[in-house]
Amino acid sequence: MFQPGGGWPLFWLVLAVKIIVQAIESWILTPKIMGERTGLHPVVIIVAIFFWGTAFDGVLGMLLAIPLTAFVVTAWRLARQKYFSASHG
Numbered sequence: 001m002f003q004p005g006g007g008w009p010l011f012w013l014v015l016a017v018k019i020i021v022q023a024i025e026s027w028i029l030t031p032k033i034m035g036e037r038t039g040l041h042p043v044v045i046i047v048a049i050f051f052w053g054t055a056f057d058g059v060l061g062m063l064l065a066i067p068l069t070a071f072v073v074t075a076w077r078l079a080r081q082k083y084f085s086a087s088h089g
Contacts, residue, residue, distance in 0.1 A: 031045040040066075048068075
């Protein structure tokens with residue numbers, strides 16, 4: 001900020017780039033990468049982070065969101081395969 005050619009315009013440019021990069025990373029890249037690793041859709045991951053963050057009232061829920069959601073989805077798929085598909089087929 002105190003360098004020649006710096007000042008407020010450079011500060012605002014750096015801030016804008018930081019916000020854009022952070023938004024792309026948080027809303028696009030992380031859900032896509034986590035979705036490929038866990039088999040969950042990226043929208044499910046975003047909703048899960050909001051849901052578990054609210055359910056556990058903070059950061060703990062956000063940290064546990066992906067493992068808890070993956071566990072619930074896996075348990076549901078197993079139960080559906082084991083108990084529900086056998087009665088219809």
